[in-house]
Amino acid sequence: MPFIDLESNLPESTFSEDFLKKLCSKTAAVLGKPEERMMLVVKPGLPMLMGGTCAPCVILSVSAIGVTDTAEKNKEHSANIFPFLTGELGLTEDRVMIRFYALEPHQVGKKGTVMSYL
Numbered sequence: 001m002p003f004i005d006l007e008s009n010l011p012e013s014t015f016s017e018d019f020l021k022k023l024c025s026k027t028a029a030v031l032g033k034p035e036e037r038m039m040l041v042v043k044p045g046l047p048m049l050m051g052g053t054c055a056p057c058v059i060l061s062v063s064a065i066g067v068t069d070t071a072e073k074n075k076e077h078s079a080n081i082f083p084f085l086t087g088e089l090g091l092t093e094d095r096v097m098i099r100f101y102a103l104e105p106h107q108v109g110k111k112g113t114v115m116s117y118l
Contacts, residue, residue: 001108001115002033002064004040009048010056010089019088030080031067050095057095058085065115069102 004027008014020040028035050057062068062077078098085096105115 001037001039001110002027002031002062002067003103004038005061005063006040006042006058007046007048007061008042008044008056008058008089009046009054010044010058012044014089015042015044022088023084026084027062027081030077031062031064033064033067050097055095056089056091057097058089058091059097059099060085061099061101063101063103065103065105065108068100074100 004023006015006023020042023042024035024038024040027040028038048054048057048059050059060081062081068074068077077100081098082093082096085091086093089096108115110118
C-alpha cells in the first residue's frame with residue numbers, strides 16, 4: 001500500500017480530482033502497484049521556500065513496501081515521475097523534489113492488523 005504525499009505552495013484549484021486520479025495512476029504504474037492500493041494526499045497552499053525562493057514548488061513523498069528500498073529503484077522512479085509533475089504543474093525540474101521512504105510490512109496497519117499478516 002504505497003502512500004503518496006504531495007505538498008505544495010500552489011493553490012488548491014491546481015489540484016483537481018482529475019489531477020489526483022492521474023497522479024495516482026502514474027505513481028501506481030511507476031511503482032508497479034495496483035491503483036486500488038494507493039493512498040494519495042495533496043496539501044496545497046502551504047508556505048514553502050525551496051532553493052532560496054518562494055516560487056511555486058512541490059515536494060512529493062513516496063512511501064512503499066519493497067519498491068523504494070534502493071538507490072537504483074528510486075533513480076528510475078524519479079526519472080518517471082519528474083516529467084509527469086513538471087508537465088502537469090508547469091514547473092521546472094529545480095522546483096520539484098521527491099523523497100523516497102522504504103516501508104516494511106509491519107509498519108503499515110490495515111483492517112486492525114499490519115500488512116505482514118494480510
